[in-house]
Amino acid sequence: MKENYTIKDIAELAGVSKGTVDRVIHKRGKVSPKALEQVNKVLDKIEYKPNPIAKSLKNNKIYNIAILLPDADADPYWLPCYEAIKQIEQEFSHFGIKINKGVFKPKSTKSFTKAADLVIAEKPDAVLMVPLFYKEAEHVAKMCVAAGIKIATFNNYIKEPQINLEIGQDLFQSGRVAAKLFNMLLGNKATLAVLHIDEAFQNASHMQEKERGFKDYFAQKELAYTINVHNIKKESKIPFDQTIENFLKSLDAVDGLFVTTSKAYLLANHIAAYLPKSFIIGYDLVAENIKYLEEDKIAFLIHQDPKKQVYLSLTNLIEFFLFDKPLQESLTLPIDIINTENYPQYLN
Amino acid sequence: MKENYTIKDIAELAGVSKGTVDRVIHKRGKVSPKALEQVNKVLDKIEYKPNPIAKSLKNNKIYNIAILLPDADADPYWLPCYEAIKQIEQEFSHFGIKINKGVFKPKSTKSFTKAADLVIAEKPDAVLMVPLFYKEAEHVAKMCVAAGIKIATFNNYIKEPQINLEIGQDLFQSGRVAAKLFNMLLGNKATLAVLHIDEAFQNASHMQEKERGFKDYFAQKELAYTINVHNIKKESKIPFDQTIENFLKSLDAVDGLFVTTSKAYLLANHIAAYLPKSFIIGYDLVAENIKYLEEDKIAFLIHQDPKKQVYLSLTNLIEFFLFDKPLQESLTLPIDIINTENYPQYLN
DNA sequence: TTGTACGCGTTATCAC
DNA sequence: GTGATAACGCGTACAA
Numbered sequence: 001m002k003e004n005y006t007i008k009d010i011a012e013l014a015g016v017s018k019g020t021v022d023r024v025i026h027k028r029g030k031v032s033p034k035a036l037e038q039v040n041k042v043l044d045k046i047e048y049k050p051n052p053i054a055k056s057l058k059n060n061k062i063y064n065i066a067i068l069l070p071d072a073d074a075d076p077y078w079l080p081c082y083e084a085i086k087q088i089e090q091e092f093s094h095f096g097i098k099i100n101k102g103v104f105k106p107k108s109t110k111s112f113t114k115a116a117d118l119v120i121a122e123k124p125d126a127v128l129m130v131p132l133f134y135k136e137a138e139h140v141a142k143m144c145v146a147a148g149i150k151i152a153t154f155n156n157y158i159k160e161p162q163i164n165l166e167i168g169q170d171l172f173q174s175g176r177v178a179a180k181l182f183n184m185l186l187g188n189k190a191t192l193a194v195l196h197i198d199e200a201f202q203n204a205s206h207m208q209e210k211e212r213g214f215k216d217y218f219a220q221k222e223l224a225y226t227i228n229v230h231n232i233k234k235e236s237k238i239p240f241d242q243t244i245e246n247f248l249k250s251l252d253a254v255d256g257l258f259v260t261t262s263k264a265y266l267l268a269n270h271i272a273a274y275l276p277k278s279f280i281i282g283y284d285l286v287a288e289n290i291k292y293l294e295e296d297k298i299a300f301l302i303h304q305d306p307k308k309q310v311y312l313s314l315t316n317l318i319e320f321f322l323f324d325k326p327l328q329e330s331l332t333l334p335i336d337i338i339n340t341e342n343y344p345q346y347l348n
Numbered sequence: 349m350k351e352n353y354t355i356k357d358i359a360e361l362a363g364v365s366k367g368t369v370d371r372v373i374h375k376r377g378k379v380s381p382k383a384l385e386q387v388n389k390v391l392d393k394i395e396y397k398p399n400p401i402a403k404s405l406k407n408n409k410i411y412n413i414a415i416l417l418p419d420a421d422a423d424p425y426w427l428p429c430y431e432a433i434k435q436i437e438q439e440f441s442h443f444g445i446k447i448n449k450g451v452f453k454p455k456s457t458k459s460f461t462k463a464a465d466l467v468i469a470e471k472p473d474a475v476l477m478v479p480l481f482y483k484e485a486e487h488v489a490k491m492c493v494a495a496g497i498k499i500a501t502f503n504n505y506i507k508e509p510q511i512n513l514e515i516g517q518d519l520f521q522s523g524r525v526a527a528k529l530f531n532m533l534l535g536n537k538a539t540l541a542v543l544h545i546d547e548a549f550q551n552a553s554h555m556q557e558k559e560r561g562f563k564d565y566f567a568q569k570e571l572a573y574t575i576n577v578h579n580i581k582k583e584s585k586i587p588f589d590q591t592i593e594n595f596l597k598s599l600d601a602v603d604g605l606f607v608t609t610s611k612a613y614l615l616a617n618h619i620a621a622y623l624p625k626s627f628i629i630g631y632d633l634v635a636e637n638i639k640y641l642e643e644d645k646i647a648f649l650i651h652q653d654p655k656k657q658v659y660l661s662l663t664n665l666i667e668f669f670l671f672d673k674p675l676q677e678s679l680t681l682p683i684d685i686i687n688t689e690n691y692p693q694y695l696n
Numbered sequence: 697t698t699g700t701a702c703g704c705g706t707t708a709t710c711a712c
Numbered sequence: 713g714t715g716a717t718a719a720c721g722c723g724t725a726c727a728a
Contacts, residue, residue: 018723019698031698053405053722056401059722059723342525342685345521354705365716367713378714398705405722699728701725704722709717710715710717711716712713
């Protein structure tokens with residue numbers, strides 16, 4: 001009949017008081033067998049779902065969520081994450097949610113560890129982090145588990161079974177998406193280059209997963225593709241842009257270039273001069289990539305939606321704390337294919 | 349200093365009672381000039397945001413939202429919408445939200461009008477509809493406005509300035525997305541066919557917007573593309589599939605086919621026999637389209653995410669009623685490009 | 697072992 | 713005009 005029964009309703013139906021019903025529901029004991037039976041009889045018939053609103057109204061506990069993420073000044077890829085945090089703070093300002101940012105330099109493991117230590121010292125209820133550095137992140141996860149702090153990751157993965165919530169993209173599959181796009185563009189035979197362009201290689205596992213998926217596609221379809229892998233890293237004293245140009249100079253002709261990081265723009269900058277007929281597929285809607293996408297120097301971008309990742313991670317944690325919603329252990333977001341015509345809507 | 353001031357806080361600061369503060373905030377009058385000034389002085393200094401939790405706890409009003417949408421048996425495209433409704437009902441069951449479905453046959457204006465009349469007769473607080481039939485939908489919108497019912501649309505648009513909330517895709521732009529994809533696949537010169545395949549042509553304006561965007565792209569880029577438009581409609585007594593096959597038989601060779609509806613699968617079924625080298629780009633992740641996508645008979649699909657459309661429409665309306673969040677008059681969702689490798693994540 | 701009373705913030709009603 | 717008070721549903725402290 002009724003939609004939502006309250007504790008009061010149940011108490012009346014069972015002929016006992018609210019307090020007794022509460023004790024039965026929360027299994028606090030101190031209930032006579034008779035009362036227990038009466039209440040359970042009612043609970044069997046109806047479905048009781050406690051009202052989450054009333055619950056959180058009374059709850060004046062403040063939940064502290066720490067978030068460890070890279071500095072957006074160092075890499076604009078992370079900028080949308082900060083917007084998501086701001087949005088969440090506003091949306092949940094009345095629910096007693098505090099978010100504490102631990103910002104680290106994306107090239108420095110020390111900076112990561114320091115930020116983590118600072119943040120954990122305040123004993124938050126949960127830590128959400130970008131586990132850029134494998135070993136260090138594993139250590140943080142273990143520390144959190146030991147301290148009873150919920151631990152969540154986004155954007156990257158570490159193989160730590162105790163992680164409570166993982167949100168990210170299927171990187172292997174995103175490599176396959178890029179492969180399929182090249183396959184559509186180039187047909188059954190071509191020469192491709194996979195480029196891991198990263199100033200510091202902190203994204204090693206990230207990049208390798210994408211490469212694996214990329215190669216897997218062509219292997220599985222048994223296509224006559226030649227695929228060469230190149231690692232491009234900043235050399236001290238030489239500007240990164242110069243390193244890229246030198247690399248392109250020395251590269252044999254290829255039909256397509258797959259850049260596994262957000263640095264496709266560094267390549268696109270010189271593509272017209274050295275490989276005017278090659279297609280570039282890269283990752284991430286950062287401003288510089290969009291510029292070259294619009295100039296048709298980048299064919300496609302794959303969007304990892306960091307904003308959505310943070311937003312989902314945080315709402316999931318918050319609803320766990322406030323409303324006892326279970327944490328979704330692992331959540332894989334769509335792999336968005338971006339071209340000149342559809343990118344604006346993805347920027348919000 | 350403080351994050352969230354309560355009415356009680358304000359009352360203490362102003363030296364009046366909660367009741368008076370409430371009357372000032374809600375402009376109910378019956379407040380002396382002196383008290384008014386004292387309260388306003390406090391309100392100027394601090395920012396008062398009423399606690400939505402307490403508000404909705406007290407609020408025992410039930411909000412009725414009617415949703416007019418096509419039968420999913422007639423067209424599986426609408427199936428995800430029903431999932432979204434179920435999800436919303438669960439999520440907001442404690443907030444006094446009732447959703448009343450008015451299901452109509454997608455080929456029958458009478459069925460639409462009948463469902464609308466039934467639903468409006470119950471005087472809901474809002475009507476959310478798919479305005480498949482222009483005139484009839486306009487009429488419904490006007491009736492709602494007259495009756496003080498909030499009116500929202502999704503998936504399609506009507507030019508009725510009184511609509512309170514519109515959610516959908518930029519159809520013109522989605523035509524451009526398809527055009528760009530063909531441009532990437534085929535280079536600077538090709539022959540394309542635009543196919544409006546629809547059993548009843550109830551989507552006329554929908555299809556034309558896509559066609560306009562499609563042509564606009566090539567015109568703007570001044571590319572040497574030949575584009576022919578074909579309307580394919582069910583003829584009485586002849587199976588639709590047969591009509592499609594006859595059409596393909598009579599069609600001169602083309603490099604690509606752009607299907608502006610979700611019926612690309614009808615074409616894909618015969619593509620190997622008649623146009624083995626042509627690319628098909630169509631709309632919507634319905635099961636039959638996915639089948640041919642996987643067989644590489646459809647090159648790309650454009651996803652309109654009807655589930656997300658319904659979900660966003662409903663949450664927007666609900667948050668308007670419960671938390672006084674303003675209605676976003678018009679919201680345009682991303683245009684998702686789908687291939688064999690990324691479709692699973694979009695199906696949830 | 698049980699029932700009652702209180703507080704969370706907002707709103708509405710009711711005496712004064 | 714104004715301030716006190718009840719009610720929403722839950723959790724819990726406390727008295728019986």
